[in-house]
Amino acid sequence: MTRRATGIVPLLLGASLGLVATAGCAEPPAGEVWRFAIEESAGSVQDAYAQAFAARIAEATGGQVTVLVYPYGALGTSDHITEQLHNGTLELAMSSPGHLGKLIPEVQAFLLHYLLSPDPAVNARALRDPDLRAHLDALYRAKGLSFLTAFGEGEMVWTTRSPVHTPEDLQGVRFRVMTSPLLLASYRAYGASPTPLPYGEVYSGLQLHMIDAQVNPMFAIEEMSFYEVTDHLVFPRHAEFITTVAASPAWLEGLAPERRALVRRVVDDLQEEIDRIQREANAERLETIRSRRPEIDVIELTAEERAAFAARAAEVRAEFLREVGPDGRALVAHIERAVEEAGRPEVEP
Numbered sequence: 001m002t003r004r005a006t007g008i009v010p011l012l013l014g015a016s017l018g019l020v021a022t023a024g025c026a027e028p029p030a031g032e033v034w035r036f037a038i039e040e041s042a043g044s045v046q047d048a049y050a051q052a053f054a055a056r057i058a059e060a061t062g063g064q065v066t067v068l069v070y071p072y073g074a075l076g077t078s079d080h081i082t083e084q085l086h087n088g089t090l091e092l093a094m095s096s097p098g099h100l101g102k103l104i105p106e107v108q109a110f111l112l113h114y115l116l117s118p119d120p121a122v123n124a125r126a127l128r129d130p131d132l133r134a135h136l137d138a139l140y141r142a143k144g145l146s147f148l149t150a151f152g153e154g155e156m157v158w159t160t161r162s163p164v165h166t167p168e169d170l171q172g173v174r175f176r177v178m179t180s181p182l183l184l185a186s187y188r189a190y191g192a193s194p195t196p197l198p199y200g201e202v203y204s205g206l207q208l209h210m211i212d213a214q215v216n217p218m219f220a221i222e223e224m225s226f227y228e229v230t231d232h233l234v235f236p237r238h239a240e241f242i243t244t245v246a247a248s249p250a251w252l253e254g255l256a257p258e259r260r261a262l263v264r265r266v267v268d269d270l271q272e273e274i275d276r277i278q279r280e281a282n283a284e285r286l287e288t289i290r291s292r293r294p295e296i297d298v299i300e301l302t303a304e305e306r307a308a309f310a311a312r313a314a315e316v317r318a319e320f321l322r323e324v325g326p327d328g329r330a331l332v333a334h335i336e337r338a339v340e341e342a343g344r345p346e347v348e349p
């Protein structure tokens with residue numbers, strides 16, 4: 001497979017795949033089976049979503065449909081599961097822009113720093129914007145995927161070996177990022193040496209000192225034990241981890257109309273619930289980390305410190321807007337508007 005990122009907006013994508021899916025259950029379930037691959041392990045935010053989706057589908061179909069959830073690694077990396085959706089060998093998957101940007105460059109708009117609100121509740125409202133969703137739907141369809149929804153998994157936090165307050169502190173730091181090219185440009189602009197790696201290689205990369213830092217939401221930092229192999233938790237308030245739920249278009253369009261409507265209804269119903277789940281998970285996991293490593297240093301960047309990073313992020317945004325084309329520019333404008341509207345205080349009628 002050729003996956004070479006050139007510039008922020010790569011031309012890409014060759015795809016092949018050599019993985020065999022293992023169902024993870026001894027007896028194949030009776031009735032219809034929908035396979036749902038996630039990019040995280042059991043107990044994660046994506047797992048909570050997929051399990052809730054599975055439970056609601058089973059209930060609504062009286063057990064006629066079983067949704068099998070494949071955790072991270074069972075069907076390969078994020079890139080592999082996107083390819084399987086694309087090939088129609090998988091029905092449903094989590095496809096986060098941090099990796100999906102190689103296939104759909106425009107979706108990297110969600111990775112731009114200081115574009116989303118620092119308040120995940122505002123982002124959760126913005127992500128329900130119908131125009132924004134219609135735009136994503138069209139972008140996914142053009143690349144052979146069906147967009148079902150997008151949701152936030154919590155604010156992105158850096159874990160580092162040395163304290164970070166300024167871009168100078170990141171000079172030469174080998175910073176692991178997800179594989180979308182825009183992330184390389186973003187961390188390069190901060191002075192770091194960004195290193196794209198699959199999720200499953202981050203812990204050992206830190207442990208073996210092949211990388212010095214990584215960025216993820218708090219629940220992931222706890223679940224993947226990144227806090228064991230780094231010493232500082234830095235809150236730059238620059239981004240939230242956004243993921244999307246995608247489906248194989250051939251599968252979705254082949255469903256009976258009432259089943260397709262059921263999928264859409266369950267996805268809509270889960271939107272608020274997943275926001276509550278992610279907020280609780282991120283808050284609880286920070287406490288777990290603090291209790292297990294009381295000496296861990298928590299750094300909240302000040303407004304002035306954040307401004308230095310935001311200035312560099314603005315240059316990356318300008319470059320992205322120049323390169324990404326009209327659909328990408330429109331998506332950035334959509335996100336900006338939806339966040340702005342979602343952040344406005346509600347006026348009593």
Ligand code: 6CS
Nearest residue numbers: 039040078178199216220
């Ligand atoms: O850092 C990553 O690659 C992964 N982080 C999370 C929280 N979910 C999936 C993603 O692949």
